Amino acid sequence: MKNNIHSIENNFPFIEISQIAKQESWRKEINRPIYHIHKWWAIRLGSVFRGILLGVLLDENQDVMDFYYKKNNFDKKIIFDPFMGSGTTLGEAVKLGAKAVGCDINPISTYIVNQAFVNISESELNKYFLIIEKNVKDKIQTFYLTHDPLTGELIPVLYYFWVKMIECPNSESVPLFSNYVFSKNAYPQKKPQAQIICPECWSIFQDRYDSIQAICPYCKKIFNPQIGQVNGKEICCSDGTKYKIKELVNTLNKPLDHKMYAMMALRKNGDKIYIKPGIFDIELYEKTKSELKSNYEALIPSLKIRSGHNTDQARGYNYRYWKDFFNARQLLCLCILLDSIIRIENTSIRNQFLCLFSSTLEFNN
Numbered sequence: 001m002k003n004n005i006h007s008i009e010n011n012f013p014f015i016e017i018s019q020i021a022k023q024e025s026w027r028k029e030i031n032r033p034i035y036h037i038h039k040w041w042a043i044r045l046g047s048v049f050r051g052i053l054l055g056v057l058l059d060e061n062q063d064v065m066d067f068y069y070k071k072n073n074f075d076k077k078i079i080f081d082p083f084m085g086s087g088t089t090l091g092e093a094v095k096l097g098a099k100a101v102g103c104d105i106n107p108i109s110t111y112i113v114n115q116a117f118v119n120i121s122e123s124e125l126n127k128y129f130l131i132i133e134k135n136v137k138d139k140i141q142t143f144y145l146t147h148d149p150l151t152g153e154l155i156p157v158l159y160y161f162w163v164k165m166i167e168c169p170n171s172e173s174v175p176l177f178s179n180y181v182f183s184k185n186a187y188p189q190k191k192p193q194a195q196i197i198c199p200e201c202w203s204i205f206q207d208r209y210d211s212i213q214a215i216c217p218y219c220k221k222i223f224n225p226q227i228g229q230v231n232g233k234e235i236c237c238s239d240g241t242k243y244k245i246k247e248l249v250n251t252l253n254k255p256l257d258h259k260m261y262a263m264m265a266l267r268k269n270g271d272k273i274y275i276k277p278g279i280f281d282i283e284l285y286e287k288t289k290s291e292l293k294s295n296y297e298a299l300i301p302s303l304k305i306r307s308g309h310n311t312d313q314a315r316g317y318n319y320r321y322w323k324d325f326f327n328a329r330q331l332l333c334l335c336i337l338l339d340s341i342i343r344i345e346n347t348s349i350r351n352q353f354l355c356l357f358s359s360t361l362e363f364n365n
Contacts, residue, residue, distance in 0.1 A: 008055025013065050017051040032088075038112040038355045039362055040086040049092040053079065057096065073097035087113035115355050120348055128349050135340040140333045143288050146265050146281055148273075158272065161262035162327070166248055168237040175199075175259060176235070176245070177228035182262060183274065184209040195274050196225050197261055204262055204274050246316070255318045258327065260285065289328040296335035325365040334364065 024031045024047045032046045054064045057074050079093035084102030090113065093100040104110060144157045161182060163175045177199070184194035194209035198216035200223075207214045207225065214225050229235050234242045249256065260282070263275045292300075300323050305311050319325065326334070334357075341357055344350040 006056050007058035007060055007062050007064050008052065010060040011063075012055050013051065013063075016065055017048060017068075020047045020051075021045045023047075034091055034116050035086045035088050037116045037352075037359075038086075038108075039359055040109075040112065043086045044088040046088055046092055049088050050095070053089070053092055053096055053098070057098070071097075075099070084113055085109055087116050091116065112355065115351055118348055118352075120352060124346075124349060125352060128344060128346075128353065132337070132340045132353065136336050139336055143284065143329055143333060145284065146263055146275060147278070148265070148267060149275060153268075155265050155267055157263050157265045159264040160260055160329070161264075162258040162260050164256040165259050166235060166245060166256055168235070168241070168243065168248075170237060170239065170241075172237050172239075174229050174235050174237060175261075176230050176256075178230045179228045180214075180223070180225040181209055183264075195262070199223060199228070202261055202276060204276050249317055252318055255324050285329060288332045292328050292332040292335065296332060296339065299335045299338055300331060330364055334361070 024045050028036060028043065028045070032043075035043050035046065051064055051068065054067055054072075057077055058064060058067065074097050077098040079089065079098050079100045081089040081100070081102040082104075084090055084104045086109070087102065090100040090102045094117075102113060104113075141156065145154045146157050147153070148155045163177060165173050165175055167173050177197075180197050180199055181194050182197055185191035188194065188209040192208045192210070193206050195204060196207050196211075196214055197204055198219060198221055200221040201216060201219040203216060203218040205214075205217050210226075212224050212226055213222065215222050229237075230245070233245055235245055235248075236242050260277050263277060263281065265273055265275055267273060303322050305315055305319060305322060305324075307315065314325075323331065338357060341350060341353045344353065
């Protein structure tokens with residue numbers, strides 16, 4: 001290369017690549033799936049690293065954008081990344097036809113990069129996905145059912161709503177609601193109807209998302225849905241006394257209890273409805289706890305949460321074990337799923353599904 005000056009040092013296309021990167025960054029897990037096979041805290045954009053690599057592989061007289069969308073072959077070049085993380089540099093180097101070598105001090109990096117680049121047939125993955133679905137679907141769905149209040153028939157539950165509870169020094173149990181509007185449209189000005197929970201009888205009804213005076217149609221309580229018993233870091237007990245939430249938490253030796261207060265269920269005609277939990281729903285949750293303890297407790301990791309910059313925040317609220325982040329229903333269904341995955345004899349296939357399983361933990365706790 002002329003004077004060993006690379007394209008990256010001479011008119012690198014920052015603006016053009018930034019525009020491409022903006023598109024990718026919007027939904028990285030869709031646009032760049034290979035690097036999202038597992039959770040990683042610093043996944044870089046493939047579009048940016050393709051540009052950087054072209055910048056160091058081309059000489060100063062070659063325009064990066066002239067090669068950006070072309071099939072390239074840099075088979076005489078070796079790209080080395082000693083801090084490979086999720087493997088973005090390696091993947092983009094291979095796409096450009098170069099050889100790639102990477103390493104990292106974190107063994108998780110080595111594992112997920114190996115999983116990202118392993119050569120596995122998509123049809124094989126789909127085959128095992130169907131096998132797993134057949135093994136777990138019906139069993140998991142039995143723990144996500146409720147009765148339609150109109151017809152009495154069993155219908156699937158899509159979401160359960162829970163609220164943390166804390167006890168005032170006067171033994172009053174207070175739900176940590178900052179307001180009582182618990183579900184509203186993403187564009188409430190266009191669709192103002194929202195779901196509201198009554199602080200007196202815990203019934204659910206509809207009103208405007210911005211209503212400042214609501215009347216519960218069940219117990220007739222009049223209240224302002226915008227004002228709960230939580231204001232910032234404080235709670236206000238019914239006698240008007242205020243306490244710092246963190247100070248009350250510090251008197252406990254366990255995470256705060258939770259209360260199930262609403263469900264979103266799906267009717268057979270496709271309508272979604274919000275329902276107040278009843279005896280059936282409470283008993284079903286108790287059944288999940290019994291099933292978990294009887295058949296799956298051995299699958300639950302007992303690892304403690306170690307002290308760290310971010311983990312200390314959770315530990316400060318008495319989360320001592322990673323399993324504390326999940327409720328019994330979540331643990332049970334995750335265990336059912338994991339049990340099916342670890343029974344896969346093909347190691348490569350099993351590892352792919354373990355990566356997928358691990359990623360689901362981020363969204364199911």
